[in-house]
Amino acid sequence: MPEFPYSRLRRWPDVEADNLQAYDATDVLLVERALALGVPGAEIAVIGDEYGAITLALTDAGLRGIRVHQDLATGRRALARNAEELGLAGFVSHELDGDLLIGARLVLLQLPKSLAELEEIADAVARWAAPDAVLVAGGRVKHMTLGQNEVLGRSFGRVQAERAERKSRLVVASEPLPAPAEPPFPVTAEHDGLTLVAHGGAFAGSRLDIGTRVLLEVLGVAPGALRQAQGPRGGWVAELVEAAGDGGWVAELVEASRTVIDLGCGTGALAAAYALAHPDARVIATDRSAAAAASARATVAANGLADRITVTHDDAGSELADASADVVLLNPPFHLGTSVHTGAATRLFEAAARLLRPGGELFTVFNSSLGYRAELTRIVGATEQLHRTAKFTVTRSIRR
Template structure:
């Protein structure tokens, strides 16, 4: 990525030589060009929100910025990109969306997220630290910035306008108004699950902003809940890509003697999963943010439950699913099982047969399939 301050070598995380996607896009470059050409003062506390792979804070490292992200993978990419470009990690303060933000913000740069709810939540959290002189600039691709996006900036920070588009990217300029009455933040959101879905019927789900299906149970998870394996007392179960924790919590209820590990790369998701679990169960559970099963020892779990995403930071791909399946095979004990729910058209059975040597159809309908793969004793 070439910027007015130099050229930077950047990569996503985890690095994959087959991945042709860049670790930055036109909206990152547009924002950096604007900061340099406009002479925007980058003094005081500079906060960068939603920097997907660390491109912005790497370029601005001399200003000692604070990065706030919901993504563990994005945070790891930032660390790697700082090292790759000879920048000491301490030059950038890395925070998550669950951490307490700085008390005062003098420059606020916002990479508009896919989730409008996450943007709302973060603006609510950051607004008290913004003052009348704070420079607030958002950036995103044209397809990511909608009227509702601008209304959020207007309602929570102050008067807002947009730039002309360049290379299908646009900037958002906001003039803070500390006198605004914002009201209470609506997150986290709690709702009651419907009846007829098994052990979680009528129970409470907690969703922090930005987590998949924040206000309702998605149909894939609902289908999965109707066919979960039972009677796994004493087993170590992993809810991989746990989201709000509905699947792992249901597994804990049907196998109360099991130990459940909730894993996701989203800090918001793991916080949601813990609150959902605490509201409904009281067994042995662990909640961990990370890169899939990479931190789980080999041959240490008995059952992995997985509803894999088929997109990563807006890019449609089966890479996340393949990594999850590969990690599951490594982490499972001989005889351990991976249960997967997915859209029928994604063809996960082919990948599972390649990795495990087997794939069994547990259940299916016109849209979804639930597949079971068993780790054989000879697999390594």
């Protein structure tokens, strides 16, 4: 059998660069193990196949009926594109649910970065897969921890880490344990009037991450700060209003009925807090992570905002119309998987520029060390710093 052409795989529409590739040694080890076990394709589920390397290599080897779940919209599109380029078919995409796992005897997993995401996946496998199912999980050794074994041990009676090979390692989990009556996710937390709901794969979980909190406080819509914005103003909002006058941008945000996009919405904290503070605003929350989109939908429902916020699972708002937004709110990531790379933020800056009408406003929070202000000015338009701490900077960009 000819060797599968891994080098032909592309990451598109995700960021592509010389130091980023569409497969790694872990993908190859997982494929080799699956072929050695000889399990029929209809009894195999693949989870976390970033750009389709595992699914397509097994399909190319003649296995049919493989079920695959990818959290990211970019990964789903890359899989479809790579399959078309290689002329391969015969696999089916699913969400992380029973349809993905019922009857599966072999589950192949690229280990996620988050232990919470791993816990939700392990529970799903033990809950829905065949009673004799085996989960073969793999990752790059430098990113693997004993905590991952401990998490797998909550859902499987036997967990065995194998020797490292090609700087990757496989962990085999077998003997699924009885699943609890209620799954461990989603989880819910209250934040002084704002309810956040999170699946395991959602960034920051049900916590209100510090960057998002900083942006909400600058906008005057943070949990516990809404009273300050609506009544006597204090804190950072007071400082900004004092500097700009009562006719400044804070007042403009409150008075205008606007279309607002929470780009890369995560659990929907920005969208929900903004909608609670601005009843006339039309809010759209979008994220490329299926876990994030599901979390945001649950957050929207928990805050009674289902009729005012639309949530989409999309790649950088690609399905939203050009020049359709008055305001974009953005807390961009600075990681691509386990790699630190600013390309993810740049794609979202470009998306914001496309989505904003001329004169529209982009409010961004980012790590101060990244110094995105010049890039925001180049891509979006004139950018001013609204607030800065040693860790975070908040800017306002006006679409040219």
